[in-house]
Amino acid sequence: MEFNFKSNSPYSYMKYDGYMGQYTKNKEYYIVPKLENSFGIRNMYDIFGKIESALVDLLNMGRICMEPNVDEHTKFVCALMFVEQYGLLGFMVDAPENPNFLLSDEIILKDNNYVSKCKEIRPEKYFELFFPFATGNEMSYTVTKGQVVIKSNSDLQNMMKQTTINNQLIYSSFYCEKLDWIIDYAKDMYSIFKKFNDLLHNNLVGDDIDEARKVVNSYVCSGVPYKINIYGNNPEINWKPGCLKQALDMAFGFMICNDKNPIKICKHCGKVFYAKNPKAEYDTTQCRNQANVYKSRNKNKDEK
Numbered sequence: 001m002e003f004n005f006k007s008n009s010p011y012s013y014m015k016y017d018g019y020m021g022q023y024t025k026n027k028e029y030y031i032v033p034k035l036e037n038s039f040g041i042r043n044m045y046d047i048f049g050k051i052e053s054a055l056v057d058l059l060n061m062g063r064i065c066m067e068p069n070v071d072e073h074t075k076f077v078c079a080l081m082f083v084e085q086y087g088l089l090g091f092m093v094d095a096p097e098n099p100n101f102l103l104s105d106e107i108i109l110k111d112n113n114y115v116s117k118c119k120e121i122r123p124e125k126y127f128e129l130f131f132p133f134a135t136g137n138e139m140s141y142t143v144t145k146g147q148v149v150i151k152s153n154s155d156l157q158n159m160m161k162q163t164t165i166n167n168q169l170i171y172s173s174f175y176c177e178k179l180d181w182i183i184d185y186a187k188d189m190y191s192i193f194k195k196f197n198d199l200l201h202n203n204l205v206g207d208d209i210d211e212a213r214k215v216v217n218s219y220v221c222s223g224v225p226y227k228i229n230i231y232g233n234n235p236e237i238n239w240k241p242g243c244l245k246q247a248l249d250m251a252f253g254f255m256i257c258n259d260k261n262p263i264k265i266c267k268h269c270g271k272v273f274y275a276k277n278p279k280a281e282y283d284t285t286q287c288r289n290q291a292n293v294y295k296s297r298n299k300n301k302d303e304k
């Protein structure tokens with residue numbers, strides 16, 4: 001099966017030119033858009049054009065952050081590099097069970113939501129979680145006649161009025177995400193992928209097999225909406241993920257359950273990579289050459 005992902009428009013995802021880390025008064029560390037230049041500050045791009053590299057980068061972020069003794073600075077640099085490339089993940093629209101979450105009296109959150117341990121949360125509290133640095137004039141919302149309206153004194157914000165409420169939220173220049181949410185998500189995805197990869201290559205024995213199956217089987221992606229486009233005789237599925245995280249979750253399932261297993265772990269350095277050639281075992285020629293050197297050294301040792 002080939003991946004023929006189509007998004008709702010070729011320019012459906014937004015990211016800012018730069019991001020930075022910022023502490024709240026309660027010492028919570030967030031990644032926020034950096035608004036240095038007023039020109040060309042916000043870019044739109046088609047996530048499905050780079051979904052393979054986005055997924056590989058996410059998994060490698062998880063891999064690095066799972067190493068023992070990894071420090072906070074390394075985690076920050078990993079997340080920043082990812083976000084500068086692809087934008088924030090959009091946890092705000094992914095975590096609630098209901099897509100029109102700001103209209104509910106209590107927002108019900110998915111079980112593995114990353115943003116809160118609570119199962120239910122008041123909409124005002126939930127809003128604050130993602131806009132901790134914005135003043136009421138900069139970013140607030142009202143509900144009028146069953147409709148959410150975003151209020152802002154920022155021109156950059158008001159330029160998005162034509163788009164959906166969810167996009168006005170997660171692509172806002174005031175929207176930000178905690179470093180820990182991003183890292184935890186990347187780590188979870190890598191652990192699942194690593195277990196999956198071990199099962200696939202028979203790297204496990206005994207109880208570890210059951211344990212690994214349990215981890216992989218517990219993964220749930222709660223569904224990405226799609227529509228069908230048929231213009232000529234070729235129907236196409238037009239996927240409509242609500243945010244970057246949903247696009248990654250969707251691609252993850254399709255790619256790891258693909259016969260060709262395009263997402264692999266380098267046999268020499270352990271990095272996750274996307275293999276165009278299904279037989280590839282190493283991410284770079286350097287890794288392949290080095291592995292061959294070790295192999296022949298070991299062979300020589302055996303012969304002595």
Ligand SMILES: [Zn+2]
Binds near residue numbers: 268269282283284
């Ligand atoms: Zn390698």
